[in-house]
Amino acid sequence: MTDMQYDWTFDSPAGGRQVDVLGDTQGATAAIQSLITDSAGEPPAIPVPADCLVTLPAGLVREDRTITEAEVRELNGNDEIALARVRSNPLRLLETLLELGTVRIGDMAASSDVLPQLLLGDRDTLVIAIRRVTFGDEMEFAEIICPTCGDDFSATISLGAIEYQKAEASRLTVPLRKGGCAIVRFPTGADQAAMLANPKATNAEHNSILLARCLVEIRDDHGNVKPGSEDLATSLGLADRRAILTQLAANQPGPRLLELSIEHEACGGEVPLPLSVADLFRDF
Incomplete structure (x- = not known):
């Protein structure tokens, strides 16, 4: 039986080199390790989904700059459990919602130290963004009373239609x-x-x-x-x-939640539909 000879060629900046893996096991191991080291680089950056990025109307002032970028995330079952535990306290519910659903403000983690420094309008903006990334852009309302004709009707609104006021x-x-x-x-x-x-x-x-x-x-x-x-x-x-x-x-500065209105298609009347932050997460 003839001896079998394995020739492996490894890429390197200086060109390929051949290593006899049977006759030079140490050299083969070193060559493989060198190949792994040379080819390893920074892990690819995973882009943040566009609907998770938020522009704050006012922003957080830090020294000579104003931070207006924030990132939110979709709420999950664990978050629902945590929110249910504080639902009887509206203020604690809001604080918990922001702490769970906000990832960062600029390059700072959205901690219980940072979030209270935001203006109310910026906080409302984050709540709307968390609602949209968790449940989608649309909200359904039933038994709306039209002030023009007196009829009640149902409607679906888009949270993207909410107007914002900048500082x-x-x-x-x-x-x-x-x-x-x-x-x-x-x-x-x-x-x-x-x-x-x-x-x-x-x-x-x-x-x-x-x-x-x-x-x-x-x-x-x-x-x-x-x-x-x-x-x-x-x-x-x-x-x-x-x-x-x-x-x-x-x-x-922030979303004009109290100024939201819709049209009653049956009569063409304009129907005020003011919202509060609590309305956005009424299911909780």
């Missing part, structure tokens, strides 16, 4: 009834949590907490400035308090 400025200047102005900033998730921390608080108390946190300063007609505080927020007249809260709501 024109980080602060608002609101004229006061007796002169001067209030300088206020838009509320964040942390402000919302502080406002709703006491479930027994009245709406007036909620408003005072929010104003105390978002009121930067009061300027009178003579240039005098009073820094914002809880006492200053509660000492404002009712008309001024309402004016500030109205301007914050009207100019808040």
Whole structure:
């Protein structure tokens, strides 16, 4: 019987080389290892699906840049269990939903430290994106009452039809009834949590907490400035308090959920269909 000779040729920058795998086992092993090392590279990057990427209307300010890109993901059964455990607490439900469904804000993990820093409109934007990537773009509504003809009907809306308002400025200047102005900033998730921390608080108390946190300063007609505080927020007249809260709501960057409307095809009437964040996940 003739001896069998195996010749293996390995690619290398210097050209192929032949190794006798029976006569030089160490050399063959070294050659194979060299081939693996030379051919190994960075693993291919897996692109993020387009529907998982979100552009925040305001974004998170970090030093000299504003981060507006975020990534969300589809909710699964484990997430449903976690959400069901906190469904009796609307604030905790919202926080849990954001923590589970948001992957990152820019290059930062979407942690319980980062998410509360986002403006309310940015948080609403993330909730809508999580809803769309989990259940799809369409939402069905039944027993809608048309204010024009009085009939009730069912309709399907597209979440993609929701209009968004971008941030024109980080602060608002609101004229006061007796002169001067209030300088206020838009509320964040942390402000919302502080406002709703006491479930027994009245709406007036909620408003005072929010104003105390978002009121930067009061300027009178003579240039005098009073820094914002809880006492200053509660000492404002009712008309001024309402004016500030109205301007914050009207100019808040983010989805205009309360301005959504649909057409009743039977009569052609325009039907207001204001949504809340809770409506987006009403099944929970």
